[in-house]
Amino acid sequence: MREYSVPMLVDVPASANCADVVFERGEQNPGAVVFKRGTADGWAAVTAAEFRDQVAAVARGLIASGVQPGDRVALMSRTRYEWTVADYAIWAAGGVGVPVYETSSAEQIAWIVSDSGAKVVIVETEAHESLVGSALAELGEKPAVWCLDRGAISELSAHGADVPEETLKERRTARGGRDLATIIYTSGTTGRPKGCCLTHDNLLFTARNVIAGPLQALFETKDPAALLFLPLAHSFARLIEIVLVESGAVLAHTPNMKNVAPDLQSFHPTFLLGVPRVFEKVYNGAEQRAAAGGGAKSRIFRAAVDTATAWSRAESTGGAGLGLRARRALFDRLVYAKLRAATGGRLSHAVSGGSALGERLGHFFRGAGIEVFEGWGLTETSAPSTVNIPGANKIGTVGKPLPGVTVAVAEDGEVLVKGRHVFESYWNNPAATAEAIDPDGWFHTGDVGTIDEDGYLRITGRKKEIIVTAGGKNVAPGPLEDRIRAHPLVSQAMVIGDDRPFVSALITLDPEALDQWKEANNRPGATLAELRTDPAVVTAVQSAVDESNKQVSKAEEIKKFVILDTDFTEESGHLTPSLKVKRNLVVRDYTKDIDALYG
Known part of the structure; x- marks a missing residue:
């Protein structure tokens, strides 16, 4: 077995927890700008002291709501400043954060909240509030629900106004590295999502070694700043949130992916993920x-x-x-x-x-x-x-x-x-x-x-995704799919061929790219159903398949493909929130198209 190790750079004390940095920086460098919030008038600065005070106030509200050390608190929202406030407030109250994708279905919400045993649910919108209500209708003991768009930050702050400072300090300092910090439910490309238990030490050890090691140069630039737009329910974005808060770099959030381009131009980040x-x-x-x-x-x-x-x-x-x-x-x-x-x-x-x-x-x-x-x-x-x-x-x-x-x-x-x-x-x-x-x-x-x-x-x-054709050839679909998706017209590609005589692919078209293609080719009124069989489009996609085939042997080449009349999306249920294809569901829903390829 071939292995490779890199020595640790930063040890993390057993007493450390994720909320420590908020209160330490708020005390030691209260005027430092650590966040910028998007407003109608531009980006408003948030200092370390302001962030600490908001986190502390919301943490008191959670304590007043009955959250005990180790209790789970679910958080369902797009990526926004209030998510980070709530995330750190949960830790400061001694709780365990359970992120939920804001695109989750009622069935997914019910599973995550019931399986984790969440005592409180914080949601973003009134629509989320209604969805959570219907999802949890059959639970015996329903958790309290707070809505960000209905003033949850202010309401929780007021709710916990009478919680003493000593109580908050006792709560936030009682949790250590071995204690559970979060339960992140995996995307679930197959089966029900599993709750992955991460401790404060897991998260802090990773974050502090990232800062001191491989990405140190990113934080040594003048006024380091990052724009976060990936879902904070995803472990990748969540860890980067912690890295940024630990490092003191300025963090801004973009809740809507459509705003990423203008926000990049106005915020001027030095790096992003x-x-x-x-x-x-x-x-x-x-x-x-x-x-x-x-x-x-x-x-x-x-x-x-x-x-x-x-x-x-x-x-x-x-x-x-x-x-x-x-x-x-x-x-x-x-x-x-x-x-x-x-x-x-x-x-x-x-x-x-x-x-x-x-x-x-x-x-x-x-x-x-x-x-x-x-x-x-x-x-x-x-x-x-x-x-x-x-x-x-x-x-x-x-x-x-x-x-x-x-x-x-x-x-x-x-x-x-x-x-x-x-x-x-x-x-x-x-x-x-x-x-x-x-x-x-x-x-x-x-x-x-x-x-x-x-x-x-x-x-x-x-x-588990390695394809074995009827001829016994092992085929890795990932590299083939990556090359096909590189074409501007292509949105998604899924290679198939398990127990089949040859390798083929299901391909979807990118709606945004198609709009530009129709304008450039004088086809403004063409529908997706028409374009999927248009000779010019088929030829373009064929070129992407040909380019992909250059990297593999003849037995691994994609011999046939079909362009579908729809895209794989989160809403259709064919993509996870981290944009991975749910292969089993695609195979189930496009059986006729697959059978036609081998007919």
Whole structure:
């Protein structure tokens, strides 16, 4: 078994908990700006003292509501400032946060709240309040529900006005590293979500070693600031929230994904985090705008992409030559500077996780002046286990282990992990825990990968998603799907072929990209049902499939595909909130299309 370890940089005292930093910084540096809130008049600053006081007031309200040490409090909201206030208030009250995606169904809400035994539920909107009410109607003892849009922060603050300071201090200092901090329910691509139990030590050990180690340079820039727009119910965004609060960088939230572009320009972040689909959208949007501008602009953009990629590859192997540096300088003025300006002008680094970014995008963005560091991990590992770092970014890999983490690859190719960041158990599910963590303490991730001679991990697929064709050929669908999704017109791709004579794919079209395509091709009234069989669209998608097939053997190639008349979305139930395809549900709902491919 091949393994690789990185020594711990920061130890965390056994007495430490996630709420400590809020009260320590509020006392030691009360005037420091730690948040900015979006308002109609721009971004309003929130100081460390103001944040501390709000957290303390809401924590008192939770205590007055009956929350006892170790009690679970569910939090269902989009990513917004009030989420972070509530999150830290739950910890300050001695509680355990249970995040719920704001897109969750009544059945999912009922399962998470009942399984966790939540005593209080904080929701964002009145619609959420109504949904939670109907979801919990059959519960014997219903939790109290507070609504952010109906003034939950103010109401909880008033509710706890009589709770003494001594009581709050006793509550928040009584919780230590071994105590449960949060239960995060996995996305549930198959079956019911499992509650992943993470302690204060899991989260703080990970956050503090990230700050001191691989991403230290991101916090050493002038006035570091980050815009958070991924769902805070997801472990990746949640850990970054903790990293930012621990580091003292300025954090802003964007509740609506449609506002990301204007918020980037007005907030001017120095770094951000995203999932590969976000970076694909940025690239594809720039490419389509160039194509809409005519032949000359399209050629300039294509040349700029080739130059950025060549420059980045050269930087990985000793540095670019004089001619390549000159071309990059030219395209920096023509293309790259405009791309950076669209992100606020200060953005130089980003972190990507959730699924594979791909070398094409990694090299392009680095060449354009925004270096994307790809990382990898699971909810069970407090989000990250590995990440690339400034000055040692090996594009195409997910980096080396974090400080204090050991990663290994078993004989069957499965990636195993050890470290203080690894969860202790699944809530109320000892059988699943025993299956995930072996007697030697290794967490079995379910991902398949390799570790190179320098300790960099490369993820090649999911163990349970490996396709075995009727001819006995093993096929990893992930790399094929990533290449197809790189095409501007494509939204999602799902490769199939288990026990089938050949590999095929279900492909969906990107509605936003189609709008631009229809305008450019003088087809304003064309419907999706018409476009899925349009020869020009089919040819474009075929080119994406052909490009994907270049990376595999003949036996692994996608021989046929079908373009569906709809997209996979969270609302349709075919994507998890972290944008992973629920393969079993897609197979169930598109049986006719799959059968037609093999008919």
